[in-house]
């Protein structure tokens with residue numbers, strides 16, 4: 001499993017320090033990590049390998065390695081995180097209630113876990129609730145709904161101005177439009193295959209994808225096979241990708257899939 005810290009997470013950390021909200025931000029990191037652990041535990045319980053875990057400002061994102069997983073099992077993995085966050089918030093709440101002076105930052109943990117739980121349940125991509133929704137509805141619909149939701153939050157700030165809401169909406173809009181296509185594509189088409197020699201990972205890629213996005217799909221432990229599934233700029237993409245892969249000496253193979 002690859003661990004990846006999203007640039008927006010670092011940006012949020014800087015904003016938190018700037019607004020002198022470091023204590024709360026540390027609690028938020030703890031809450032996000034606990035939330036991710038819940039996803040991982042559920043995935044392991046269902047026998048699923050997680051290919052990538054990314055730490056983002058409002059909860060991490062989990063990429064599942066197998067395509068054969070049923071929507072119901074994916075749903076369980078996505079929901080395990082928010083559920084754990086809400087239970088932890090309640091647990092910390094009870095501790096604060098019983099022993100109010102035990103640890104000064106415990107109240108932050110109550111709020112942080114609650115926020116991570118509730119925010120991630122929103123039916124908006126790339127949050128867990130949105131991922132559950134995109135299992136059952138068309139991705140295009142989820143994309144439009146998510147963009148509309150955060151645009152409305154931005155517009156509402158004209159009336160009720162609040163820096164945190166603006167920041168939250170902008171971060172989410174970037175995440176939706178920057179990563180939505182690549183991640184859903186990755187979730188849907190990347191799967192592990194088996195050859196006579198051994199296991200390999202196969203990923204479908206578009207020639208419009210950034211080389212960095214493709215590079216992130218490479219599995220360091222086994223050969224990775226890329227299937228280019230469109231024909232836009234294919235020559236340019238192929239030659240650049242080959243150079244890139246050669247530079248990093250990765251065990252990969254590039255296959256053209258001409259439909």
Ligand SMILES: [Zn+2]
Pocket residue numbers: 035036039059060078081082120128
């Ligand atoms: Zn989550």
